[in-house]
Amino acid sequence: MLTPVVLGELRAGFVRGARRGKNEAELARFRESPRVEVVDLDAGTADRYAAIVESLRTAGAPIPTNDVWIAASAMQHGLRLLTTDTHFRHVAQVIVDLFDPVTGG
16 A cells, blocks of 8 residues: 555655656556555545654654655555665554665565
8 A cells, every 4th residue: 555645755765766657657557566555645644643752752753744755655555565764663552664676675
């Protein structure tokens, strides 16, 4: 599952990259898979967003706003987060799997 926030962040990265066309084509192929779904952000996501923001404030561990939306969506849908961003470890409401792009693990 992906959110519009993830798609936006990917595309923003593609714009600045030297492989924009290749990355856009690879993303399009990925999205064509019947296993890939783009989920909407809704009132339930917003409720979870607020809970995560408050939890992070209390812990003194803020993270970027878009990443809170991503975490809120993962929380809402009971998903694990696969990421290279270690700050997601501060989000107690989701299970985070860190990915190392160099080693693939």
